[in-house]
Amino acid sequence: xxxxxxxxxxxxxxxxxVKWGDTGFEAQLLLLExxxxxxxxxxxxxxxxxxxxxxxxxxxxxxxxxxxxxLADYFTxxxxxxxxxxxxxxxxTDSPVLQGRVAVDRAVRALEGSLTLVQAGPAIQVVDQSNxxxxxxxxxxxxxxxxxxxxxxx
Numbered sequence: 001x002x003x004x005x006x007x008x009x010x011x012x013x014x015x016x017x018v019k020w021g022d023t024g025f026e027a028q029l030l031l032l033e034x035x036x037x038x039x040x041x042x043x044x045x046x047x048x049x050x051x052x053x054x055x056x057x058x059x060x061x062x063x064x065x066x067x068x069x070x071l072a073d074y075f076t077x078x079x080x081x082x083x084x085x086x087x088x089x090x091x092x093t094d095s096p097v098l099q100g101r102v103a104v105d106r107a108v109r110a111l112e113g114s115l116t117l118v119q120a121g122p123a124i125q126v127v128d129q130s131n132x133x134x135x136x137x138x139x140x141x142x143x144x145x146x147x148x149x150x151x152x153x154x
Contacts, residue, residue: 016042029054036062044069049076049091056087075127077141083132095122098139 016039019031028051036042036058045055045068052072059065065087072079072091082088102120109115127135 023048023050025050025054029058032058042068044071046071047073049074049079052082052088053078056082075140080137080141083127083129086129090126090128092124092126093140094124095139097142098122
């Protein structure tokens with residue numbers, strides 16, 4: 001949020017509410033309900049991908065899906081689907097799958113002593129209605145079959 005605050009200063013936009021809370025869906029939904037009650041004339045809801053998911057549900061339930069726009073500050077499977085359906089205006093991706101590949105490549109090259117490019121990484125891309133069907137989601141999202149496995153060893 002600190003990085004976002006200066007941007008509206010040079011525009012006609014006003015930040016009317018900032019809410020902090022757990023990133024779970026229900027917690028975000030409750031925060032959004034509070035904001036809409038306090039500020040029913042909002043133009044945008046901007047928040048985490050979970051907040052964007054909650055906003056899609058809340059605005060649909062309240063009959064407001066076409067009046068308030070939603071922006072997410074990171075890219076997930078659900079923000080991808082919501083962007084494709086026109087429910088989320090935009091979300092950025094920094095291509096985390098590609099970042100992982102680059103990190104492994106950098107580590108191998110460092111171990112081999114052939115690392116020449118110290119800093120490397122994909123460009124951040126804003127995904128919106130104009131490009132959602134052209135974005136290579138394989139570099140941004142885990143495959144649908146992927147399930148993380150955790151193991152705790154004493």
